[in-house]
Amino acid sequence: MSDTSFEPRNERHNTGRNRKKSYKKKSFAQELVSTFLYIIVITGIFVAIRTFLFAPVSVEGDSMNPTLEHEDRLLLNKVSSVDRFDIVVFPAPEDPDKQYIKRVIGIPGDEISYRDQVLYLNSRPVEEAYVDLSQESDEVAAYYNSDFSLQTLEGVERVPEGSFFVMGDNRVNSKDSRSFGFIDIDSVIGETSLRIWPIDRIGGLD
Known part of the structure; x- marks a missing residue:
């Protein structure tokens, strides 16, 4: 067995x-x-x-009307390169704890002037489709959006290296480089081109 x-x-x-x-x-x-x-x-x-x-960033105030409205929410891109006419976020020069959102008008080397409600970049007129002064009287527009040049504002002919010249789209109600001068490129937190709120206005800003 x-x-x-x-x-x-x-x-x-x-x-x-x-x-x-x-x-x-x-x-x-x-x-x-x-x-x-x-x-x-x-x-x-x-x-x-x-x-x-x-x-995400939230818009406060109406300095970027009509492009951006109060309480719009945007997606901020912190790694994108910045060029003319991009919308950027940066610390307020007079209060770093506060942030401003403005449009880049001039980059280093640009010559900027404003005459008769027309922007001139490097001596060429620029059509600013994002600016709407149709609801403002000629007197209000002329007073709050008056003629200027970099020479009259900052005593220089061109935007210095390492700097941006920024303005709000609501030209009659915006505190920008016309009052606080150039901003440091390195101070820019990021640029934005996408609105994510409100739902009925979601999409690219351009």
Whole structure:
């Protein structure tokens, strides 16, 4: 006779099930730790994106009308390069705890002047479709949006290196480079071209 012992099939199967159950019990704690780490990583990624890449910003006031309205919410791009006519966010020169949102009109090397409600960049007239003075009288427009040049404002002919000249689209009600001068390029927090609120106005600003 053979000495080989016989093991019933049901016992063999039960042994496998028992191993499986113990494995599940062991992996439950691991799953909790993995989930916790996953949440931490996702939160870290979200914070990093908000800090270094993109962030929502809210418009306060009407200095950028009609392009932007009070309480519009925008997506700020913190890594995009900035050029003429981009809309940017930067700390208010007189109060760094406050932020301004304006349009870049002049970049380093630009010659800027304003005559008879027409913007001139490097001696060429620029059509500013984003400016609407149709609701203002000629007297109000002439007073609050009067002629200027960089020479009369800042005593220079061109925008200096490392600086931007910015203005609000609502030219009769905007505190901008006409009053506080150039802003430092490095002070710009980011540029925005996308409105994310209100729902009926979601889309590109251009």
